[in-house]
């Protein structure tokens with residue numbers, strides 16, 4: 001349970017493909033200090049560890065604490081991982097292979113460190129401290145560069161027989177649809193991730209006037225804020241692409257709700273944060289169109305509540321539970 005573990009602070013780290021964020025978190029789950037750096041994504045494991053330690057020290061500094069004051073650490077990392085050994089087995093985004101990030105951070109800080117899948121860590125944070133608080137059955141979806149998910153049933157993360165369950169982004173929502181990064185076709189991620197939306201906008205800009213598509217080409221990527229601004233300004237192509245993404249997210253989530261019966265569907269991630277409630281409403285309406293298991297509309301659709309802190313807080317919860325559970 002959160003709150004146990006001797007009352008001393010722990011460190012939570014959110015290791016992302018573009019940013020590393022660290023937080024020093026008190027026993028009452030308040031973040032006492034924060035650190036943030038760009039991920040040295042091309043330089044390999046030791047560079048990532050070094051930057052991670054800078055983030056941790058910055059967070060400790062802000063909290064007025066030192067490394068000796070914390071009792072455990074947690075890391076949310078992209079994977080695949082060997083969770084028990086604390087090893088990142090492989091990550092194309094981080095240019096890392098078989099790197100023992102958990103043991104390395106543990107050695108540097110002198111405390112035990114627990115590593116877990118980044119999406120699961122964020123979903124667990126939302127479950128305990130955010131939009132899933134008070135529920136026991138929570139389906140979380142995070143829409144950003146990709147689409148990640150975390151399923152909690154009966155208060156437990158569902159990891160499946162292979163420990164890889166929860167990959168909601170790769171539910172096929174249209175057989176034979178667009179090619180997905182995973183090699184399959186028609187996955188939810190291939191329709192509704194920021195990457196998918198950006199590809200469509202760039203394509204559109206080659207046929208007609210599409211300022212956002214041109215901007216993506218200039219910047220080399222789509223910023224969620226730019227997408228939201230184009231929608232606010234009623235750019236017809238951006239509006240259409242966002243509606244399309246919401247529709248397919250709803251198709252995927254509606255099917256999952258029919259099978260799993262969560263009490264709440266929590267939707268977060270950078271794209272969702274930027275587009276806000278209208279985007280959530282479109283997703284819910286598309287999902288409801290096919291949900292047959294909830295005639296009384298008891299199942300809630302809720303925006304994620306922790307924003308960028310979900311990863312840091314979730315990682316800190318895993319750290320605290322590790323020392324509490326022994």
Ligand SMILES: [Zn+2]
Pocket residue numbers: 169170180181182183184187189190
């Ligand atoms: Zn896929």
